[in-house]
Amino acid sequence: MNQFEPNKNIGRLLLDAGKLKLNDIELIEHCQREQGLLFGEAAVKLGLVAEADILQILAQQFEYPYLQPGEGGISAQLVAAYQPFAPQTEAFRALRSQLMLRWFNEEHKQLALVGVGKGEACSVLAANLAIVFSQLEQRTVLVDANMRSPRQHQLFNLNQSVGLSELLVGRTGMEAICKIPHFADLSVLPSGAIPPNPQELLGRPSFRLLMRHLAKNFDITLLDTPDGLLCADTQNVVAETGAALLVMLKHQTRISDALAMQTQIINSKAQIVGAVLNELPY
Known part of the structure; x- marks a missing residue:
């Protein structure tokens, strides 16, 4: 197990978390001296803590928040919240890097x-990326702009009664x-109650005002949208953001449908930043 231990005391953090007792520290330090191990390695070798506990403490030290399984009430589909070292999470980080290079800056947020x-699986991808x-x-x-089949309130365990639809009509x-506990820099705007006229709501000036407000107060705004070819709502959202990331499913999405979606986005005077090919549906 490779780990870098800065000046902050891992033993103290494990004590504070209730993972170790004071007499455990003496045993671990003795093992360190005898075998030339790092503190975390010695603690795991003695069976006093699990490797997952050490990784969680290191995440605290380096201000990289993630959750233990079952913590926070967030869906297990959000692997980036629970499994920072999983291959899927690494893929999300790689996508993040590409988007930072290709799109996001002070002008494009x-x-x-x-x-x-x-x-x-657009909703699950959007949540993990966020x-x-x-x-x-x-x-x-x-922002859950999918006011037909919203999912973000389920993924993040949020109240669905108030959200985007109410905000656009001035009821909130x-x-x-909503601020997301355990992730200081993450907020979610759920879709709210499902309205009978989502396309008309997203065409209101209030939606443009909302986007301006978010651009001033957040570095990154991601919008989850309805199925592009089936719902005209998506064109309203894309036209306002000016950019889209296409999401397709391996062995299912037709090339003709992807090309049709590309044409719709271009007609909305928006830019296609890239495309993602999901291997599994959610």
């Missing part, structure tokens, strides 16, 4: 994620944006 058709952006200490807000204010 907002991006719509657009699933070409049904089942591309988490890894927030772990980069980027003030990140995820920016307090509808």
Whole structure:
């Protein structure tokens, strides 16, 4: 197990977390001296803590928040919240890096994620991507602009009664944006109650005003959208953000559908920043 231990005391953090007792520290330090191990390595070797405990403490030291399984009430589908060393999470971080290079800067702060058709797992991708952006200490807000089949309130265990739909008609204010516990730089605006006229709501001036407010107060704004080819709402969102990330499903999304979605986005005078090919539906 490779680890870098800065000046902060891992033993003290493990004590504070209730993972060790004072007499455990003496045993660990003795093992360190005898075998030339790092503190965390010695603690794991003696069976006093699990490697997962050490990784959690290191995450605290380096201000890289993530959760233990079952903690926080967040869906297990959000692997970036629970498994920072998993291959899927590494893929989300790689996507984040590409988006930082290709799109996000002081002028470009907002991006719509657009699933070409049904089942591309756009919502799960958007949520995981929002988490890894927030772990980069980027003030990140995820907007559930899918007011037909919303999912973000389920993924983040949020109250669905107040959200985007209420905000757009003036029934609530920016307090509808929810801070996510354990992730200091992450906020989510759920979709709210499902309205009968989502396309008309997203075409209101209030949506443009909301986007301006978010651009001033957040470094990164990600928007989850309905299935692109099935719902015209998505074009309203893409036209406002000016950019889209296409999401497709391996062995399911048709090339003809992807090309049709590309044409719609271009007609909205927006830029396609890139495309993601999901291997599994969610």
